[in-house]
Amino acid sequence: MKSRIRIIAAGLVVAAIGLGVWFWLTAGRESTDDAQVDAPVTQIAARVGGTITKVAVSDNQQVEPGAVLVELDRGDYEVAVDKARAELTDAEASALAARSNVPITSTTAASNVTTARGSIVQAQGGVAAAERELDAARARLTTTQARVREAEATAAKAARDVERLRGLLAKDEVSQQQFDTLVAAADAQKAGVDSARSQVAEAEAGIRVAESKVIQARAGADQAHAELRTAETAPQQVSMTKARAAAADARVQQARANLAQAELNLQYATVKAPARGVISKKSLNPGQVVQPGQPLLALVQLDDVWVTANFKETQLNDVRAGQRATVKVDALGGRSFNGKVDSIAGATGARFSLLPPENATGNFVKIVQRVPVKIVLDSGQDPEHQLRPGLSVTPTVYTK
Numbered sequence: 001m002k003s004r005i006r007i008i009a010a011g012l013v014v015a016a017i018g019l020g021v022w023f024w025l026t027a028g029r030e031s032t033d034d035a036q037v038d039a040p041v042t043q044i045a046a047r048v049g050g051t052i053t054k055v056a057v058s059d060n061q062q063v064e065p066g067a068v069l070v071e072l073d074r075g076d077y078e079v080a081v082d083k084a085r086a087e088l089t090d091a092e093a094s095a096l097a098a099r100s101n102v103p104i105t106s107t108t109a110a111s112n113v114t115t116a117r118g119s120i121v122q123a124q125g126g127v128a129a130a131e132r133e134l135d136a137a138r139a140r141l142t143t144t145q146a147r148v149r150e151a152e153a154t155a156a157k158a159a160r161d162v163e164r165l166r167g168l169l170a171k172d173e174v175s176q177q178q179f180d181t182l183v184a185a186a187d188a189q190k191a192g193v194d195s196a197r198s199q200v201a202e203a204e205a206g207i208r209v210a211e212s213k214v215i216q217a218r219a220g221a222d223q224a225h226a227e228l229r230t231a232e233t234a235p236q237q238v239s240m241t242k243a244r245a246a247a248a249d250a251r252v253q254q255a256r257a258n259l260a261q262a263e264l265n266l267q268y269a270t271v272k273a274p275a276r277g278v279i280s281k282k283s284l285n286p287g288q289v290v291q292p293g294q295p296l297l298a299l300v301q302l303d304d305v306w307v308t309a310n311f312k313e314t315q316l317n318d319v320r321a322g323q324r325a326t327v328k329v330d331a332l333g334g335r336s337f338n339g340k341v342d343s344i345a346g347a348t349g350a351r352f353s354l355l356p357p358e359n360a361t362g363n364f365v366k367i368v369q370r371v372p373v374k375i376v377l378d379s380g381q382d383p384e385h386q387l388r389p390g391l392s393v394t395p396t397v398y399t400k
Helices: 002-026 075-170 176-231 234-268
Strands: 029-031 035-038 041-045 050-055 068-072 270-272 277-280 295-300 306-312 324-329 335-344 370-377 393-398
Touching: 035 393, 068 295, 075 176, 075 234, 234 270, 306 335, 306 393, 324 370, 370 393
Parallel strands: none
Antiparallel strands: 029 393, 035 306, 041 295, 050 068, 068 270, 277 295, 306 370, 324 335, 324 393, 335 370
């Protein structure tokens, strides 16, 4: 009986020691089997549409940065580049012509102002000369009219003298010679009247000519003023020419941008690897027509892997960034990798799910949530890249 008691007591002591050792070994660490390996997975898509002419990779093939993955038909994009280049050449020529017009317009406008002002001075001089000529013509008319009146009076007196001598001649009181002399003088006076009247008509014609010259000179002056007003719009003309030059320069910039975009589209017709990695989920073949943004394949970057450990919320009380961690990989026979806690997610995994729980419905059941913890591995532990995204692992975080 006593021996049985001693055996039971020894067993209890051993159990207590084992339990103490277990608590000692597990104290200051947190572990979970809800964890997997993660790595950057880039969905490779075409930035332009077109027909696939060549697929240069296969599934699970490792590629280097810049390696050609897919080639699209380049014909349409080469034509677009040629067209954009021609449009740029045309725009540059137009801009050069527009810029050349600016100094020409400035010089021409200044010259037009000077010429118009000179024309005004000349026209005003012509108006003054025409008005002086009109005044002179009017003066000549007045003089000739006075001469007509004078000649008419003299001719009338001569005619009266002839009539008086005619009666005396009949009485032989004057000689025939005297009478003939007086008749000749009367005829001369009458001819003088006709001459004076013709001079009046000539003077009146001169007035009309002078008046037409005045009208013509004034019209020339008005035209010169109009030309001056037009020439004085030179600043506006120069501004318009500069604006057209600026618009032409803007079209050059637009054409350059179009050419750059066309050249980029031509480059995008060749899809290249953005980083080193392994090709996965290839879903394309030559002859297939793809659209811009359509996923073609996935690139898994195995040079940068980490572990996402979904710890229970009750395990995170002492977990902090920077703490040491070990990761056992099931696929590698439990091989252990060293690392450290990089960061703790900002929310639970359930919050990021497609249908996050709505606890305000009244059907709340308390469930222990899991929070993703990112664990980065020390470099140089996986030179053969055996760690692949999605592998199950068991991480342990040492909190003390």
